[in-house]
Amino acid sequence: MTLTQEFDVSNGLPDERNPLSPTEAIATGKPGRARKRPSLFLWVVLVIMLVLVGAPIATTFAGAFASGTLGLPNTTFSWDAIWRVYFSGELVWPLIATLLLSIVVALLAVGIGAAAAWVVSRTNIPRRNLFELAVISPIFVTPFIGTIAWMVLASPKSGMINVNLRWMLGLPDDAVIVNVMTLAGVIMIMVLFFVPYAYLLVSSALKNMDPSLEEASLMNGRGTFATMFKVTFPIARPALVAAFFFIAVLATGTFTVPQLLGVDMGFQPLSVKVYRALAATPADPAFAAAVGTLMFWFTLAGMYFYRRAIKNANRYVTVGARGSRPRLVKLGWTKAPIFVLFGIYVLLAVVLPYTALILISFAPYSITDFRKLDLSFENFFSLASAPDMWAAVINTLLLGLIVPTVSVLIGLAVGYVLNRERGRTSAFVEYLATLPMAVPGIVFAMGVLLLYIRTPLYASLTIIVIGLVGVFIPHAVRFASNGIMQIDRSLEEAARMSGAGKLRTITTITMPLLRPALLSAWILLFIIASREVNETIILAAVKTRPLAVVAWNFLSSGTIQQAAAGGLLLSIFMLIAVLIARFVFRAPVAAV
Amino acid sequence: MQTDTTDVATETVVSEDATAASDAASALNVHGASLVVKDLRVKYGGVEAVHGISFSIRPGGFLTLLGPSGCGKSTTLRCIAGLEPPSGGSIEVGGETIATVAKQTPPEKRGINMVFQSYAVWPHMTVAKNVSYGLKGIPKEQVKERTEAVLELVGLSRFASRYGTELSGGQQQRVALARAIVTRPRLILFDEPLSNLDAGLREEMRYELLELQRTVGVTSVYVTHDQTEAMSMSDHVVLMNEGNIEQADKPREIYRRPRTQFAASFLGHANLIPGVLDSSGTRLTATDGDVIVIGEEALTESAGKSASAVVRAEKVRLGSAAEGLANVWPGHVEHVSFLGRYLDVTVRVGRDLLRVEVRDGLPLEEGQQIAVGVDAVDVHFVPGAETEEKK
Numbered sequence A: 001m002t003l004t005q006e007f008d009v010s011n012g013l014p015d016e017r018n019p020l021s022p023t024e025a026i027a028t029g030k031p032g033r034a035r036k037r038p039s040l041f042l043w044v045v046l047v048i049m050l051v052l053v054g055a056p057i058a059t060t061f062a063g064a065f066a067s068g069t070l071g072l073p074n075t076t077f078s079w080d081a082i083w084r085v086y087f088s089g090e091l092v093w094p095l096i097a098t099l100l101l102s103i104v105v106a107l108l109a110v111g112i113g114a115a116a117a118w119v120v121s122r123t124n125i126p127r128r129n130l131f132e133l134a135v136i137s138p139i140f141v142t143p144f145i146g147t148i149a150w151m152v153l154a155s156p157k158s159g160m161i162n163v164n165l166r167w168m169l170g171l172p173d174d175a176v177i178v179n180v181m182t183l184a185g186v187i188m189i190m191v192l193f194f195v196p197y198a199y200l201l202v203s204s205a206l207k208n209m210d211p212s213l214e215e216a217s218l219m220n221g222r223g224t225f226a227t228m229f230k231v232t233f234p235i236a237r238p239a240l241v242a243a244f245f246f247i248a249v250l251a252t253g254t255f256t257v258p259q260l261l262g263v264d265m266g267f268q269p270l271s272v273k274v275y276r277a278l279a280a281t282p283a284d285p286a287f288a289a290a291v292g293t294l295m296f297w298f299t300l301a302g303m304y305f306y307r308r309a310i311k312n313a314n315r316y317v318t319v320g321a322r323g324s325r326p327r328l329v330k331l332g333w334t335k336a337p338i339f340v341l342f343g344i345y346v347l348l349a350v351v352l353p354y355t356a357l358i359l360i361s362f363a364p365y366s367i368t369d370f371r372k373l374d375l376s377f378e379n380f381f382s383l384a385s386a387p388d389m390w391a392a393v394i395n396t397l398l399l400g401l402i403v404p405t406v407s408v409l410i411g412l413a414v415g416y417v418l419n420r421e422r423g424r425t426s427a428f429v430e431y432l433a434t435l436p437m438a439v440p441g442i443v444f445a446m447g448v449l450l451l452y453i454r455t456p457l458y459a460s461l462t463i464i465v466i467g468l469v470g471v472f473i474p475h476a477v478r479f480a481s482n483g484i485m486q487i488d489r490s491l492e493e494a495a496r497m498s499g500a501g502k503l504r505t506i507t508t509i510t511m512p513l514l515r516p517a518l519l520s521a522w523i524l525l526f527i528i529a530s531r532e533v534n535e536t537i538i539l540a541a542v543k544t545r546p547l548a549v550v551a552w553n554f555l556s557s558g559t560i561q562q563a564a565a566g567g568l569l570l571s572i573f574m575l576i577a578v579l580i581a582r583f584v585f586r587a588p589v590a591a592v
Numbered sequence B: 001m002q003t004d005t006t007d008v009a010t011e012t013v014v015s016e017d018a019t020a021a022s023d024a025a026s027a028l029n030v031h032g033a034s035l036v037v038k039d040l041r042v043k044y045g046g047v048e049a050v051h052g053i054s055f056s057i058r059p060g061g062f063l064t065l066l067g068p069s070g071c072g073k074s075t076t077l078r079c080i081a082g083l084e085p086p087s088g089g090s091i092e093v094g095g096e097t098i099a100t101v102a103k104q105t106p107p108e109k110r111g112i113n114m115v116f117q118s119y120a121v122w123p124h125m126t127v128a129k130n131v132s133y134g135l136k137g138i139p140k141e142q143v144k145e146r147t148e149a150v151l152e153l154v155g156l157s158r159f160a161s162r163y164g165t166e167l168s169g170g171q172q173q174r175v176a177l178a179r180a181i182v183t184r185p186r187l188i189l190f191d192e193p194l195s196n197l198d199a200g201l202r203e204e205m206r207y208e209l210l211e212l213q214r215t216v217g218v219t220s221v222y223v224t225h226d227q228t229e230a231m232s233m234s235d236h237v238v239l240m241n242e243g244n245i246e247q248a249d250k251p252r253e254i255y256r257r258p259r260t261q262f263a264a265s266f267l268g269h270a271n272l273i274p275g276v277l278d279s280s281g282t283r284l285t286a287t288d289g290d291v292i293v294i295g296e297e298a299l300t301e302s303a304g305k306s307a308s309a310v311v312r313a314e315k316v317r318l319g320s321a322a323e324g325l326a327n328v329w330p331g332h333v334e335h336v337s338f339l340g341r342y343l344d345v346t347v348r349v350g351r352d353l354l355r356v357e358v359r360d361g362l363p364l365e366e367g368q369q370i371a372v373g374v375d376a377v378d379v380h381f382v383p384g385a386e387t388e389e390k391k
Helices: A003-011 A022-027 A040-064 A080-087 A092-122 A128-140 A143-154 A160-169 A183-208 A211-219 A224-235 A237-253 A256-264 A270-279 A285-309 A335-362 A378-385 A389-420 A424-438 A441-452 A461-486 A489-497 A502-531 A547-556 A560-583 B005-023 B073-081 B127-132 B140-154 B169-182 B199-216 B227-233 B251-256 B261-266 B386-390
Strands: B035-044 B047-057 B062-066 B088-093 B096-099 B112-115 B187-191 B219-224 B236-241 B244-249 B270-277 B283-286 B292-294 B306-312 B327-338 B343-349 B352-358 B369-374 B379-383
Touching: A040 A080, A040 A285, A040 A389, A040 A424, A040 A441, A040 A461, A080 A285, A092 A128, A092 A183, A092 A224, A092 A237, A092 A270, A092 A285, A092 A335, A128 A183, A128 A335, A128 A560, A143 A160, A143 A183, A143 A256, A143 A335, A143 A547, A143 A560, A160 A335, A183 A237, A183 A256, A183 A335, A211 A224, A211 B112, A211 B169, A224 A237, A237 A270, A237 A285, A237 A424, A237 A441, A256 A270, A270 A285, A270 A441, A285 A424, A285 A441, A335 A560, A378 A389, A389 A424, A389 A461, A389 A502, A389 A547, A389 A560, A424 A461, A441 A461, A461 A502, A489 A502, A502 A547, A502 A560, A547 A560, B035 B073, B047 B062, B047 B073, B047 B088, B047 B236, B047 B244, B062 B073, B062 B227, B073 B112, B073 B187, B073 B219, B112 B169, B127 B140, B127 B169, B140 B169, B140 B199, B169 B199, B199 B227, B219 B227, B227 B251, B236 B251, B236 B261, B244 B251, B244 B261, B261 B270, B261 B306, B261 B379, B270 B352, B283 B306, B292 B327, B343 B369
Parallel strands: B062 B219, B062 B236, B112 B187, B187 B219
Antiparallel strands: B035 B047, B035 B088, B088 B096, B236 B244, B270 B283, B270 B306, B283 B292, B306 B379, B327 B343, B327 B369, B343 B352
């Protein structure tokens, strides 16, 4: 029985009251009947969450008050880093620029994603599934691999497009036609590869909307566009806000793109500052930690607004009538421009990047001139013979298997606790479970690094697992929690009444029903885990590097064609895994 | 179905009056237009769901499309609304053709409004915003005035600033209703509006809705699978089955003179006794046994052919009450159940089982032999099973 139902019984006026969702009821701390004492299981979950999520964040803060690396013998208490970050004024402009960059990227990505979602779900566009696939597919490219590809394509001097158009059009040797090493380039790359997230979030909201809400608008004399802007998108607002915030935080924490492309951008985003402070010799972890805390406040503020925006999300929960499908808007002459726009997107996000990656991977030197192209498997051989290459493949595989598994199991435990136990403790657990969403990956990774720097875990694969699991917990919890929420309790109760014990009920009823939700969570986390760079790069040591970090190192040392080969391998690796998931386990891949 | 064509002819005048009148400010001053549906066909996902049906309503009339789920009634309604295109036939409102296969007026330009099964109250708007949504292009004070008047009418003035989903089902229903009448549509469509409410509230809302329709006087098309709603609310019922019209008539007529077996059995507790009619069309010999059923009205079209006698459960008399009626058969009480207001009795006559509603407190026991009687006036014949005819 949920809290809301209890209210219904007690005050007798169920309809006049804004019903609280279970999670909201927890968040607002409304008392149920006699509050049960937290169970042992809840305590266990709480401790796990404190270790995985609370401790790294707390360590980041502690690290900001250190004179050097927190935990090392010579380190003492110091205000230096805090003073430099918060009071010297040095970071005012980078902070503003970082926020603006994230907001612009998120706005563009959500705008494009929402428009695509509307076209796919609300118009009579032919080959709907193909269009959907086209918008989602860049999720496998990832911003990092996309950046490598676009460096190959459009770096000002040796970019494939520039080099070849020069001789084709007879332009002088220093003519720059396209240049991705600019602020616009950074924004474009991030937008291109964040659009799929926006699309997935918004399109599921649009697909779940009761079609009669829009039909009612038509019946009230409003046309297609008025309906779209006054009914469809306002009702999908929680999804739009969620997508905006999700992408803004993702963009804030992405240092790879601005680090690689943003040399001439005029400013260093905070994530790049954190990375450089950690990667430089000598490293300055205190400064990195202090910058991390600064980013933390802003993403926390963003999260507050996000939660406030979706506070009344239950108001938006719409119960559809008899699964009728939405009325599809007939596209007339607009069909052609829409096709072209989709085409351009796929060209920029998938076709061009992969063409570039494949060509450069087979080119012996970083030669981008088509006239001199001499393809060979050289790069793959040198990749294969590169030190620790096989270790990298195995590391990627291990991370790809362990991280999602652990995350999903913890997500399941947390989701179970959140749905079945109420009270202050589980509210706190819920808060902890969403907190990593507000922490840019690189900052979180730094917290993990500082936390375990003097333990045997340092430089082991385990520390990467701990770091990634911490960041992935919100996703895993969301999947598991939604799954559990959708299982009507009476299904479990019916099993108990039929004589099944608690354990048998869980294994024969709950788990099979949860399987699809958990499987799609696992696959999503697998994809993110196997390509992760932002965190792993901080946590990985020489022997524990996964493929993505190896590619990053090639890039840093200037051998772009080997980085490209690495990126290509990684893409193939993910593709095979997803195909296995899709066709062997029949898992739904499209849900974030 | 033949509604008088005169209705259609006169109404154009009426509706012009109505548009003129609706420009005057009263929110209640709404008149409907006539609706004529001609040979309408609708394909839904490649399958034809409606096979060429025709009906019409006079201005201000209340017509119900009744039928089991999947009979095509909702599809027909959505087609009138403009939410589905027809694949054949035409629809006219107020003498103006709004939909043919070739040309369909977009739904927002039809001057029709609709109350949805799920209410479709917009969750991101207050009740007042929901209601005033359809009022555009008129001065603000008028919007306010009309919104307030309509909210007053449905009794929701107190809730104007609440959000739609903070209301109960019944209240949301009223919001949907207010939103549909405030635009002064020529026609209101109701898509099973009461089916999401619980039984008690449904009855209450039924009367409220009907009263409101009478007050506003707008032409209404109502879709339901609930025969009680259809019977009690409408002046015309179009009974549909599998995409065809079974019968279209006044509710009382459909009940008293069903034209098909389906019509007879869909409305009320009808006993069907299959058999063969004699040449006069008033005397039926039951297929299973020696029972003869005599009716007053002849079914000449089926004279000498197979037919069924329709006998309503409440018209069957038992025991001494059966004496002297045109049909008296020996019966055997199979089952008796007490339903409060009446006894629901199953008696065997010949090989047919008849359901009987007994209201006079007759002492009955299962297994008892008893006389079963029906007056000739209460016997009605319908043509034999269609399945047989089709073969």
